[in-house]
Amino acid sequence: MGAGDAEQTRMVQRELNRRSIDASRLDVRVIHGVVYMRGMLGRLRTHPEVDLERESDIIRKILRQKPGIREIIWEVSTPN
Secondary structure (H helix, E strand, O other): OOHHHHHHHHHHHHHHHHOOOEEEEEEEEEEOOEEEEEEEEEOOOOOOOOOHHHHHHHHHHHHHOOOOOOEEEEEEEOOO
8 A cells, every 4th residue: 555545544444533433443545546445334322313324425435535545445244
């Protein structure tokens, strides 16, 4: 992973941390402008009302607008 990829990975993690979600079980990597997200997205105890499907859509929309992001590979599940 190059320096640019590492910086973009940190940017993606910062964006996730701004949301009211539990992203602790997500593996996030950016390689040549492609965001790879794998794992499970969860609700925070302090925000049990959060709609995770809606949050997933918002996160993908935000990331697509970031410079240097070419594609998002989304392999993320949410609890029922």
